[in-house]
Amino acid sequence: MKKKLWILPLLIGILLIGGAVGLVVYNMYESNAAFEKSQDVMAELKQLIPDPSPASVTTEASTEPPSDDLFAPYEEPSTQPPSEMRSVNVGGEEYCGYITLPQLGLELPVMNGWSYDRLKMSPCKYSGTIEGRDIIIAAHNYNSHFGRIKELSQGDEIWFTDADGMQYFYRVGYTENIDGYDIDHMLGGGSSDWDLTLFTCTLSGQSRVTVRASLEEEEK
Template sequence: MVDWSKKKDCSKALMGLGILLAAGAVGISAYNIWDSSRAEAAVEASLEAYEEELTAAEQESEALPVDENSGMTFVEADGLCWIGELEIPSLQLTLPVADPWSYPSLKKAPCRYTGSAEENSLIIAAHNYKRHFGNIGLLPEGATVKFTAVSGDVYEYEVEKVETLNPYAVDEMLSGDWDLTLFTCTYGGRKRVTVRCGLVG
């Protein structure tokens, strides 16, 4: 004989669980939208602060400091040190690049992971926010990427390869004779989308 009261209790429990899961999904989606908007505002504010500080330094003909680890000239603005500006025209992105990298810094903007533009070994990391590196995996071979250092030197690159690496494949990330590497994580952090670039000219 079927115990209908138990079946009703089970149905109610499953319905309640379904509602909780749906609410959780909505909450996660809302958080992701908010975090993406926050990241966009943060990078815009950082870019503005960086450009203002760089302009002020140029007008005052100040001798800018050089980082002893990277050998790159930098300016301080918005609570961080900045080594230059990255442009990816096909993605309509202009981003300041901070140094050194840290998780709090990555919340604001892309960061130098290692290497330097001067030594043709620069690796830049960023979060997968749309306004950061969220779409770099869409870059075709031959796409232009430009880095303008604080020193005023301009480095123009071409995308040569887009690959996906495991999140802990540090040796693979650092390997190869690439002049510029850009990378970000996939959603959930299971992989690293990695763009390899060669210097033009």
């Protein structure tokens, strides 16, 4: 009987490894599906949005209320109210523009307002505006979306092209991890410490990888 006791831990180990492999495969499938969807939207957006031209910004306070949470674990899904940023409709969804991350080789559409279902398709505007210099954009941690933003370094460029074809140039200032429930920290500092924020969940889901960037004042 004792000789067979080793079989149980072996079987448990095999099941755990199989579950982990299955999870990785599923995440890869979701990431690829999200990337294909976002690139289909990008193709349509570029037909609807004028060719990019450099833009200047004057500061206006944002009146948009913050979200209930930062996609905190175990919270009920919530939907961000529509913002005052102009948008274009693609496939029944409103997009306020698209974001380009040259260092990561990514160009992705940005939905004008967020929900959990929308995040499966595209990065979403979480709060703020370009004019308010406090825009926050969130996305899932798929490698095809924001899963690699932790690789961005100080001085790296981020471009945002709005629905009118106006292009804004930002440079990464710093990266930080923010607790999944710390809304005040996420929203704090806009227009004074940073002008654009990108964030996504860590693998544990307990905190948010957050990239802060400042607007380049000079036109390119």
